[in-house]
Amino acid sequence: MKWNTIIDKALEVLRSSDRGYVLMDMYNNILTPEEAAFNKVSVTPYNAMTFIQTQFSAMGLDISDKHVRIKLIALLEEFERLQKERVK
Numbered sequence: 001m002k003w004n005t006i007i008d009k010a011l012e013v014l015r016s017s018d019r020g021y022v023l024m025d026m027y028n029n030i031l032t033p034e035e036a037a038f039n040k041v042s043v044t045p046y047n048a049m050t051f052i053q054t055q056f057s058a059m060g061l062d063i064s065d066k067h068v069r070i071k072l073i074a075l076l077e078e079f080e081r082l083q084k085e086r087v088k
Helices: 003-016 033-039 048-058 066-087
Strands: 021-024 044-047
Touching: 003 048, 021 048, 044 048
Parallel strands: none
Antiparallel strands: 021 044
């Protein structure tokens, strides 16, 4: 799986979460309560943070570690700064 896919899925989970939980059907599709009720689909509440951490851990990045997240943010900010300087 590619990083872009993992990040897109994590953002989808966060947008669909309600108080840190998402509803997933038996195929691991994320549904809103309205979609589940309208389609009469059986869903299971799932912790969004656990889902995201599992996805990133599978790719070798432990985002549950605060220091890793801080370093990742610093890396992205430095990368952006270098990109802006290179354009000039």
